[in-house]
Amino acid sequence: MFLDLGCGFPPMTTIGTARSLPGWQVIGADPAFGQYLVYDEDGRYALFDPEKRLRFVQSGNTDPDPEATRERFSRLLTDLLDGREGSGARLVAEPSREFECDNLTLVREGMGEIEIPGGVDVIRCMNVLMYYDQTFRLRTLEWAAGLLRPGGLLICGSNWAHSTCSRYTVYQRRGGSLVAREFAFGVDNVRPIELAPWYALHDDNVENRANAHAVGILRRDPRFRRHFDDRLDVELADLGVCARGADGYLGGAGDRSADDLAVIAAELAERLDEFVEDAVTVLQRNGYEAWRNSAAHVAMTPFMPPPLPNSRVR
Numbered sequence: 001m002f003l004d005l006g007c008g009f010p011p012m013t014t015i016g017t018a019r020s021l022p023g024w025q026v027i028g029a030d031p032a033f034g035q036y037l038v039y040d041e042d043g044r045y046a047l048f049d050p051e052k053r054l055r056f057v058q059s060g061n062t063d064p065d066p067e068a069t070r071e072r073f074s075r076l077l078t079d080l081l082d083g084r085e086g087s088g089a090r091l092v093a094e095p096s097r098e099f100e101c102d103n104l105t106l107v108r109e110g111m112g113e114i115e116i117p118g119g120v121d122v123i124r125c126m127n128v129l130m131y132y133d134q135t136f137r138l139r140t141l142e143w144a145a146g147l148l149r150p151g152g153l154l155i156c157g158s159n160w161a162h163s164t165c166s167r168y169t170v171y172q173r174r175g176g177s178l179v180a181r182e183f184a185f186g187v188d189n190v191r192p193i194e195l196a197p198w199y200a201l202h203d204d205n206v207e208n209r210a211n212a213h214a215v216g217i218l219r220r221d222p223r224f225r226r227h228f229d230d231r232l233d234v235e236l237a238d239l240g241v242c243a244r245g246a247d248g249y250l251g252g253a254g255d256r257s258a259d260d261l262a263v264i265a266a267e268l269a270e271r272l273d274e275f276v277e278d279a280v281t282v283l284q285r286n287g288y289e290a291w292r293n294s295a296a297h298v299a300m301t302p303f304m305p306p307p308l309p310n311s312r313v314r
């Protein structure tokens with residue numbers, strides 16, 4: 001039994017998990033699942049909760065008038081619920097049901113609410129705890145310990161599209177509580193083309209701090225840094241993105257879309273795979289227990305990262 005906690009909508013990663021693990025029962029849970037999904041005539045969509053409040057609208061960052069878009073979708077919902085059709089718009093009630101299949105169930109519940117008789121083997125909670133502080137995280141760990149079967153795993157942290165910029169902790173239920181077994185990160189975080197690994201909403205974000213600390217150790221190693229930087233510059237030039245100019249500065253990403261950049265970042269991470277072993281060696285030389293894990297990430301025995309200097313502007 002696999003629980004994807006805070007799976008988002010559409011729950012693409014959860015659907016992928018159910019497909020890859022046909023012998024498992026997968027549950028995707030998210031308190032913000034919409035009750036009504038409205039598509040406009042151009043196929044853009046908005047989600048509404050059971051009280052018909054707008055929760056999300058897919059209008060893009062360049063929408064010149066987001067307020068008008070929200071109002072338009074709200075009018076479309078009213079029209080469709082009252083049976084006024086004809087504009088090419090479409091209504092789906094309980095849209096999460098459309099994604100369910102033999103081994104995938106979706107529930108509108110969040111941390112602390114889900115009850116699964118017999119418990120679960122794995123809880124994945126990616127890109128959720130980053131919104132909360134350490135107190136909430138500790139409550140989540142305690143709750144997850146109660147829901148996991150003995151030996152079960154909780155994987156929590158953050159990443160970006162196509163699993164780039166990964167940094168996460170793996171906990172295991174031992175006795176009645178969770179023990180941190182592994183902190184892991186993608187070697188692409190050493191010099192990412194995305195902002196993600198450096199982005200945090202709370203200074204006490206455990207995985208971001210551990211990632212920054214581990215990357216700091218790697219980048220302080222002159223041999224590793226030189227090899228990594230030289231190779232990354234070659235790959236960036238080859239992929240034609242953020243290439244280093246004659247002035248020594250890195251270039252921009254041009255007019256590539258966020259989706260295209262995410263695909264390039266994933267390709268880069270693959271091309272840098274050989275540096276995983278090098279990173280493991282450098283970390284071991286610095287006194288850390290480190291290894292390459294089954295997800296081809298750099299894994300370490302969890303450690304307490306040093307506190308960050310205060311980042312608040314006074």
Ligand SMILES: C[S@@+](CC[C@H](N)C(=O)[O-])C[C@H]1O[C@@H](n2cnc3c(N)ncnc32)[C@H](O)[C@@H]1O
Nearest residue numbers: 005006007008009030031032110111126127128
């Ligand atoms: C950025 S999305 C992450 C979606 C998906 N896990 C992924 O990595 O692509 C964060 C999701 O966490 C959900 N969320 C927020 N608070 C939650 C809570 N207390 N329990 C469970 N899910 C929560 C939100 O509704 C949102 O869908």
